[in-house]
Amino acid sequence: MRDSIVSRIEFATALANEAGALAQDYYRSLGELTAQSKGPQDAVSEADREVEAMIRAALMKNFPNDAFVGEESGSSVAGKDDPIWVVDPIDGTQCFLSAIPSWCVSIGLIVDGRIVGGVIRDPNADETFVGMLGKDARCNGRVMRPRDVTDFTDGLTEVGWSPRIPAAPTARLIENLLERGGIYRRSGSGALGLAYVADGRYLGYFEGHMNVWDSCAGAALVSAAGGWVNDILADKGLEQGSLVAASGAPLAAGLRALAGEVGYVL
Ligand code: IPD
Ligand code: CA
Numbered sequence: 001m002r003d004s005i006v007s008r009i010e011f012a013t014a015l016a017n018e019a020g021a022l023a024q025d026y027y028r029s030l031g032e033l034t035a036q037s038k039g040p041q042d043a044v045s046e047a048d049r050e051v052e053a054m055i056r057a058a059l060m061k062n063f064p065n066d067a068f069v070g071e072e073s074g075s076s077v078a079g080k081d082d083p084i085w086v087v088d089p090i091d092g093t094q095c096f097l098s099a100i101p102s103w104c105v106s107i108g109l110i111v112d113g114r115i116v117g118g119v120i121r122d123p124n125a126d127e128t129f130v131g132m133l134g135k136d137a138r139c140n141g142r143v144m145r146p147r148d149v150t151d152f153t154d155g156l157t158e159v160g161w162s163p164r165i166p167a168a169p170t171a172r173l174i175e176n177l178l179e180r181g182g183i184y185r186r187s188g189s190g191a192l193g194l195a196y197v198a199d200g201r202y203l204g205y206f207e208g209h210m211n212v213w214d215s216c217a218g219a220a221l222v223s224a225a226g227g228w229v230n231d232i233l234a235d236k237g238l239e240q241g242s243l244v245a246a247s248g249a250p251l252a253a254g255l256r257a258l259a260g261e262v263g264y265v266l
């Protein structure tokens with residue numbers, strides 16, 4: 001299975017680069033796109049649908065027995081539970097549609113109930129983040145390492161939020177982070193935020209609920225880079241999403257404490 005994970009992630013890397021180029025073609029002609037609402041702060045356009053269709057078709061052609069979970073086209077997990085591709089064609093859709101270059105393509109891989117690899121492509125920055133179990137995580141070929149700090153005063157922490165959960169605990173968490181001397185940022189792409197944790201750009205990432213397509217590839221990057229991330233597949237995380245917390249290993253206790261203070265148990 002090890003070889004097949006490597007070959008799958010290599011394939012996914014080329015595919016994410018191609019998908020990123022397709023997404024960027026749409027981004028360059030944003031004025032021609034119309035978006036539909038799937039709910040509060042949750043839009044979708046032809047760009048999301050077409051990029052996911054392109055990724056899904058390529059994966060199913062090359063790995064016809066694999067399962068697929070995607071943000072826009074749903075899941076084909078029933079009856080064939082392994083390996084599972086977990087895809088967000090455009091993470092940061094609201095930024096994408098608002099002409100803010102903070103979005104990415106995200107492709108994760110689960111084998112035997114475990115996240116084993118992930119690729120995130122940011123075409124605006126021309127960066128491809130790749131990680132898999134047992135190998136160095138890399139950004140454009142350069143080895144990534146999370147930050148080696150124990151408190152929040154040494155850099156930025158991203159805190160995400162969506163209307164899927166109540167606002168108050170996240171607002172309190174941000175307040176407590178600021179009181180510890182931290183700085184919070186919200187880029188609008190949780191997947192990219194996790195890639196930045198893997199690469200030591202952010203100290204950590206926290207969000208009370210993310211869907212698995214937003215978090216799977218990023219979690220793979222953080223783990224492969226040697227950082228800490230909670231078990232996002234626990235308690236039906238694949239089906240229902242989960243809380244997501246990630247940081248360099250020395251800050252894990254601090255992040256857990258921050259979450260615990262507002263009632264999130266990790
Ligand atoms: C969203 C982004 C955002 C996160 C939300 C996600 P989308 O995904 O990752 O940063 O805070 O939880 O739903 O809608 O842009 O694919
Ligand atoms: Ca998305």
